[in-house]
Amino acid sequence: MPDLATARMLLDRLVAFPSVSRDSNLDLIEGVRGWLEAQGISAQVVPSPDGRKASLYAQVGPALPGGVVLSGHSDVVPVDGQAWTSDPFTVTERDGRLYGRGTCDMKGFDALALAALVLAKRRGVKRPLQLALSHDEELGCIACIPMIDAMAALPRASAVIVGEPTMMKVVTGHKGGMAYWLRVRGYEVHSSIMHEGVSAILEGAKLLAWVNEQNAANRAARPGPLAAMFNPPWTTVHSGQISGGTAHNITAGACEFGIDFRVVPGEDPDHWRQAFYAKVAEVEAEMQAVRPEAGIDVDERFVVPPLAPETQGAAEALARALTGDNARHVVSYGTEAGQFQVRGWSAVVCGPGDIAQAHQADEYLTVAQFRAGWDFMEDLVAGLCK
Ligand SMILES: [Zn+2]
Secondary structure (H helix, E strand, C coil), X not given: CCCHHHHHHHHHHHHHCCCECCCCCHHHHHHHHHHHHHCCCCEEEEECXXXXXXXXXXXXXXXXXXXXXXEEECCECCCCCCCCCCCCCCCEEECCEEECCCHHHHHHHHHHHHHHHHHHHHHCCCCCEEXXXXXXXXXXXXXXXXXXXXXXXXXXXCEEEECCCCCCCCEEEECEEEEEEEEEECECCEHHHHHHCECHHHHHHHHHHHHHHHXXXXXXXCCCCCHHHCCCCCCEEXXXXXXXXXXXXXXXXXXXXXXXXXXXXXXXXXXXXXXXHHHHHHHHHHHHHHCCCCEEEEEEEEEECCECCCCXXXXXXXXXXXXXXXXXXXXXXXXXXXXXXXXXCCEEECCCCCHHHCXXXXXXXXXXXXXXXXXXXXXXXXXHHC
């Protein structure tokens, strides 16, 4: 029977694939598919449009609705510029910790889920256990939806457990988010006659002023019941990067910057999306009234829906029964749970490890959390056998 040692062996193998989001993850996916096949489990691979990457899903147990999905992502963030004590792509155990890129976020959970799948098969579960392993999560959950849609081929599960690190606490809500990159194209003239040109910087500043206005208004408003659980309890809009212009006496021909939103559950990200695009159109019209060739190009990097706490949610009830955690937890990072929920699944976030260790140099998962994750899997499979 697969046990904690099986999961640990899988963790070693998964971490050894340097599946940084910017690179292909096909080696990892093929490794997982091949290993599952050797265990008698056939997995479906969902290639990305350019074929450089893939997601994977699988099911064990009878083809019946009412099962459970274990959802993880295969990609990890880069290690560039980080000072690691040991090789990030080799799991190194010291002082009760498993060091390695992705041990916490979230190959630890992936390894546990894979071992659980085999355990479920050997034990002969009466309801299915499904695995969803995505890619490009770290780029903004941009590849989850095609995999979720492909999973419509399986009998509908009643609960989704997204195993992002929560210290095995049951997280029932998170903010959603959207990120945009804007390229403002101005028109260069000598700044003494700036009224005949278009300053990409000053036009861009109108959008940033709008950002500040939204934050001030959101902060001043009374939070709704869902928003009240978050810190801060309002939707935030942020710009973390900007560049532009060439000289103090030339109206800037170009200015680029990012704008991103963190949207509280209970608010529609599409409302914010439309408000943002309306403001962009307004500023662009003002620019083009001076110089028709000026304009603003918007690159939508990602849209991640919020996860709203469910009323009588099946995933929450399951995760609470398995962990014994009955406290209320929400987080401010986005996960794929919101995307499952938007597609009609009941979903929570619950996985081993502390988000504080994610993305860091010397990222680690404690052996104790890994074991707690395996206990969760054993109890989950036992429940599916009943
Ligand atoms: Zn993650």
